[in-house]
Amino acid sequence: MKVVRDAAALAAAVGEWRAAGQRVAVVPTMGYLHEGHLALVARARELAPRVVATIFVNPTQFAPHEDLGRYPRDEAGDIAKLEAAGCDLLFAPPVEVVYPPSFATRIAMEGPALGLEGTHRPQMFGGVALVCTRLFGLTRADVGVFGEKDWQQVMVIRRVVADLALPIEIVTVPTVRAADGLALSSRNAYLDAGARAKAVALHAALVFAAERLRAGETAGEACAAAEKRLLEAGFDRVDYVAVRREGDFFELDRLEGAARVLGAAWLGSVRLIDNSTT
Amino acid sequence: MKVVRDAAALAAAVGEWRAAGQRVAVVPTMGYLHEGHLALVARARELAPRVVATIFVNPTQFAPHEDLGRYPRDEAGDIAKLEAAGCDLLFAPPVEVVYPPSFATRIAMEGPALGLEGTHRPQMFGGVALVCTRLFGLTRADVGVFGEKDWQQVMVIRRVVADLALPIEIVTVPTVRAADGLALSSRNAYLDAGARAKAVALHAALVFAAERLRAGETAGEACAAAEKRLLEAGFDRVDYVAVRREGDFFELDRLEGAARVLGAAWLGSVRLIDNSTT
The missing domain is CATH 3.30.1300.10 (Pantoate-beta-alanine ligase, C-terminal domain)
Known part of the structure; x- marks a missing residue:
């Protein structure tokens, strides 16, 4: 599995696959991967011959008092799991690759972003829509795979994809649970x-x-x-x-x-x- | 020249061209076309075998006190001019095709959108970024052609394309002027x-x-x-x-x-x- 951290290396790898007519599926994550994420990778493999996972703890979806700084990380473990799951490429960029100093675009979501998580974490869905739109563009993926645990997030991502007419299909995977029913997270x-x-x-x-x-x-x-x-x-x-x-x-x-x-x-x-x- | 007003008919026409390996150039306009617009179409024809023009007076880039309601229109004249210029397709959607009732996405721009036009028309560039992003997606264009008269707008469009990693290239054409130097508008x-x-x-x-x-x-x-x-x-x-x-x-x-x-x-x-x- 290739691990790339900058947009040019990502574009080169994906460009080669696309030139060969291979569809690309992307699994966007914030890392610290569990079986739920790996179920997304497995589904992605069914959907496309090439699978890209991304690991990026996206600062624009966290409020200042939230857990951005302490969000759990284990990149070495994540790489081993993704490799074993048959992922072709991991895009794990630093913040300045996703948001360069010249970055000047913000997205605000209404509709499915209002209420529930949108009330309790008002900054989140604009940040989610922004980072997903950018990651979809950078990976040039044909299909994006998301877990149903974050159902409202799925609704928001489907909305921004439809609204901006982004050239990607969104597929969801049912929540993976521990034996006692707790959703993996x-x-x-x-x-x-x-x-x-x-x-x-x-x-x-x-x-x-x-x-x-x-x-x-x-x-x-x-x-x-x-x-x-x-x-x-x-x-x-x-x-x-x-x-x-x-x-x-x-x-x-x-x-x-x-x-x-x-x-x-x-x-x-x-x-x-x-x-x-x- | 085909004239289409809904997203499905547009996707069908463009999809056929893309399936045949033909690149598509788009010329977004607000209509009431003059020689400046036709210079964009001419440049588009050099860049791609298929040229789509769009006519849409975009409400999200006008403030309530501005000239949305009285913006000049002449669709029949525009169609004749585009046809003569060798445009392949005109996408002239009603407002509800560009912004369906479920539409829930807004874009806000900083960077090149700040100051000058952004000061005097604070709502404009978010609306421009939004409609261009959506039109780029709906037309699946490989290249978008814009006039340099609206130079700050060009800067904003280049910015949102880079930030959202949209799969389109932006090309500009120098301002076309009347004999005395007045920019056509x-x-x-x-x-x-x-x-x-x-x-x-x-x-x-x-x-x-x-x-x-x-x-x-x-x-x-x-x-x-x-x-x-x-x-x-x-x-x-x-x-x-x-x-x-x-x-x-x-x-x-x-x-x-x-x-x-x-x-x-x-x-x-x-x-x-x-x-x-x-």
Whole structure:
């Protein structure tokens, strides 16, 4: 597996593949890879003969008080995992390659970026849209593969790709979970043993809310019941539990077609998010 | 020449050309075409076997008090001119094709978008960057051709293309002028005979400033002298006369390498812009 850190080397490698008529899939990550990321690489390999992974902890999607500085990193481990997973190239640029001093473009997202994560992390989705658009361009990928754990993020990325008519297709992969149901996340590394034991309650509460929706409860009732469960299970604070329509991320009062129950809650200083189909 | 108004028909036409290995050049315009636009089409024909022109008066780059509603239009005349110029396809979409109800992306530009036009029309360059990015994506063009009359706009478009790593090359064409030196512009249609006679002073004043810079004057001196000339020639108000470095649009105190003298001034309710090389 090639590891490249600058745009010119990336363009040269990808240009060779494209000249040979090979499609390229990209898996954008912030590193500290787990089985969820590797499932994205596996899906990418099904979609294209060439797979590029990117590792970049994107400063434009973090607010000053967030965990940019302490976000977990293990590039040597990541390289070994990607190599074993059959990734062709890792693009792991320093900040100044992604955002050179002359960089002058910002993106702001509305629509699916409003509410939920967009309320609690108002800077995030503009930063996500910006870095994904740039990474899609630099990698010239035909298809981008994303995990469904960050469902709202997927909605935002689909939106910016449609709006800017970017020449890339977005494919998603269902969330990979630990045996007890906890969604794999690099941020799980922040959890001590006690918090890790409680963390399973997040997915359980969202599944519980989905069941109650299917049983005919309103979104308000089902989400309130799930929030109660989270606090009873030892979560310290709930940012939201909410129901959104699957295709367009519109808020729903009652179940009506495919939907997602999404939640975000805190165990001490660790914030976890997850979602469940209905 | 094909005239298409929706994204699917555009994609079908361009997709056929691309499948046949033909490069595509795009000439984005707001219509009411003059010889300046046709020079862009001629240049586009040299650059690619297929030429798409777009006509779209982009609402996101106009402020509420500006001339969106009265911007001159003559689609039938434009079609005849484009056809005669050898354009292959005109994309002339209604607003809801460019900005569907679900559209949720905004772009904000800094760097070359700051100052000058960016000061006097603060909403404009974000709107220009947004619509150009979308039009580049929809047309899947390999090269975009722009006129140098809107020099700051060219700088902004080059910036957003570089920042978002859009797969398009930007080529510019020198300003086409009337016999007396007035830069051709659709907005010249707003000028009555008296104003038209005075308008020539804009280009003359910028050329005069460029001469004084070459003679060793500071930017402050040369621009102040040009502003004075504009007012003496009957312009009612000068928004700016300024000197910027050619490559990066940095402000200059003295001539140093290639630069542009840029100006914007008012004749009654008509605002004209122009620029001169040094």
